[in-house]
Amino acid sequence: MGHNGAAITGCGAALPERRLTNRDLEKMVDTSDRWILERTGIRERRLLEEGLSTVDLSERAARDALDGAGIKPHELELILVATVTPDYPLPAAACCLQARLGAFRAAAMDVAAGCSGFIYALAVADQFIRSGAYRNVLVVGVEIPSRIVDWSDRSTCVLFGDGAGAVVMQPADGERGLVAFELGADGRGREHLYIPAGGTVLPTSAETVQRQLHYVKMNGTEIFRFAVRIVQETLERLLEKSHLDYGDLDHLFLHQANLRIIESIRKKLRLPREKVPVHVDRYGNMSAAAIPVALFEEKAAGRLKEGDLLAAVAFGAGLTWGGILMRW
Amino acid sequence: MNIEERVKAIISEQLEVPLDSLTAETTFEEIDADSLDIVELVMALEEEFDLEISDQEIENIKTIGDIVNYIESRI
Numbered sequence: 001m002g003h004n005g006a007a008i009t010g011c012g013a014a015l016p017e018r019r020l021t022n023r024d025l026e027k028m029v030d031t032s033d034r035w036i037l038e039r040t041g042i043r044e045r046r047l048l049e050e051g052l053s054t055v056d057l058s059e060r061a062a063r064d065a066l067d068g069a070g071i072k073p074h075e076l077e078l079i080l081v082a083t084v085t086p087d088y089p090l091p092a093a094a095c096c097l098q099a100r101l102g103a104f105r106a107a108a109m110d111v112a113a114g115c116s117g118f119i120y121a122l123a124v125a126d127q128f129i130r131s132g133a134y135r136n137v138l139v140v141g142v143e144i145p146s147r148i149v150d151w152s153d154r155s156t157c158v159l160f161g162d163g164a165g166a167v168v169m170q171p172a173d174g175e176r177g178l179v180a181f182e183l184g185a186d187g188r189g190r191e192h193l194y195i196p197a198g199g200t201v202l203p204t205s206a207e208t209v210q211r212q213l214h215y216v217k218m219n220g221t222e223i224f225r226f227a228v229r230i231v232q233e234t235l236e237r238l239l240e241k242s243h244l245d246y247g248d249l250d251h252l253f254l255h256q257a258n259l260r261i262i263e264s265i266r267k268k269l270r271l272p273r274e275k276v277p278v279h280v281d282r283y284g285n286m287s288a289a290a291i292p293v294a295l296f297e298e299k300a301a302g303r304l305k306e307g308d309l310l311a312a313v314a315f316g317a318g319l320t321w322g323g324i325l326m327r328w
Numbered sequence: 329m330n331i332e333e334r335v336k337a338i339i340s341e342q343l344e345v346p347l348d349s350l351t352a353e354t355t356f357e358e359i360d361a362d363s364l365d366i367v368e369l370v371m372a373l374e375e376e377f378d379l380e381i382s383d384q385e386i387e388n389i390k391t392i393g394d395i396v397n398y399i400e401s402r403i
């Protein structure tokens with residue numbers, strides 16, 4: 001039997017202790033605190049300590065989310081990990097996390113939709129719950145970009161940071177829960193943000209490594225234009241299909257890639273600052289972890305309250321985009 | 329409004345500079361617009377005039393007059 005809806009019943013976040021400031025970056029590449037701050041709004045980002053990997057950060061966020069929901073790992077039926085930086089190229093990060101948690105009754109898979117991954121995964125969880133297939137789903141958004149960026153390329157290495165966020169989704173038959181989702185992709189833009197080598201086009205070889213093709217390459221201007229446009233289109237579609245208006249939103253959670261993108265959108269929509277949480281200044285772009293970390297922080301700060309209507313919209317490599325409307 | 333006036337109105341709103349401070353000779357450097365401001369401005373102009381401005385063309389734009397000339401040649 002299906003359910004009328006699915007809601008977030010617990011959330012958690014985990015950030016590495018180690019901070020990397022813009023000043024630190026000045027010593028590594030030809031950049032300046034001023035350039036980074038003006039173009040991106042980023043002041044510092046976190047870096048995962050050597051010796052730790054994706055699963056270490058995911059586990060901390062996941063355990064907090066499970067505690068919040070009041071369930072034990074063995075009650076989980078599905079684990080979805082949104083990431084493009086798994087512990088190994090094979091198998092999925094979700095399997096590493098399943099073993100770490102001891103959640104052996106759960107199916108486990110990754111959702112690789114770049115920075116939109118967490119939104120994609122929430123929609124997947126929502127559908128499994130509505131269909132009646134599962135009741136307890138763990139959704140993690142985790143990214144360790146520090147392990148895939150080229151630390152000698154100033155145009156990308158200053159932008160990203162490591163982090164993890166997690167939520168538990170369960171059936172909800174009242175007002176609470178996911179109201180609508182909107183997902184999309186345009187694979188024609190796949191090379192605007194990609195890693196050339198290490199896949200079947202260019203398997204890893206001494207030559208690909210020597211040519212630095214195993215690192216992230218990005219066309220920043222294309223992504224900027226895409227982001228500003230697609231977030232507004234996605235929001236409009238979400239609101240339209242739910243017969244709601246911008247004025248009904250209590251919070252707009254945007255993917256945290258660049259403050260300039262966030263501000264451009266916020267100003268066009270004429271939303272006040274309090275409704276659009278920002279943490280990119282402290283954490284940089286944490287890809288799929290950005291939105292769950294923001295949910296956790298807003299809830300912990302008491303700003304995200306039961307009954308609030310929120311939208312969350314992300315965009316990223318693929319190109320992909322995704323948005324949800326949710327009654328908290 | 330003619331094209332120059334429409335362009336100036338968009339620049340004034342987008343970059344938050346007083347309309348009467350803008351002339352055809354004003355450069356983007358003078359009004360403190362960086363490369364991302366220009367990308368946003370180009371997006372607003374594309375919408376207003378229903379045309380596409382390529383990255384290459386953006387590189388050649390230095391003054392408000394350059395934009396006006398470019399748009400006039402295209403519509």
Ligand SMILES: CC(C)(COP(=O)(O)OP(=O)(O)OC[C@H]1O[C@@H](n2cnc3c(N)ncnc32)[C@H](O)[C@@H]1OP(=O)(O)O)[C@@H](O)C(=O)NCCC(=O)NCCS
Pocket residue numbers: 030031032035036039040115154155156158193218219220221223224227257258285315316317362363364
């Ligand atoms: C990356 C981004 C900040 C770059 O800003 P931009 O204004 O487009 O910058 P450009 O690439 O045009 O570069 C402008 C100049 O700054 C330089 N530059 C780039 N990175 C720099 C850095 N860290 N420090 C100093 N200078 C830098 C460039 O080399 C270029 O110099 P040049 O004009 O002498 O060639 C911006 O494009 C952006 O944020 N895009 C979206 C990226 C994104 O969100 N990605 C993740 C999606 S999930």
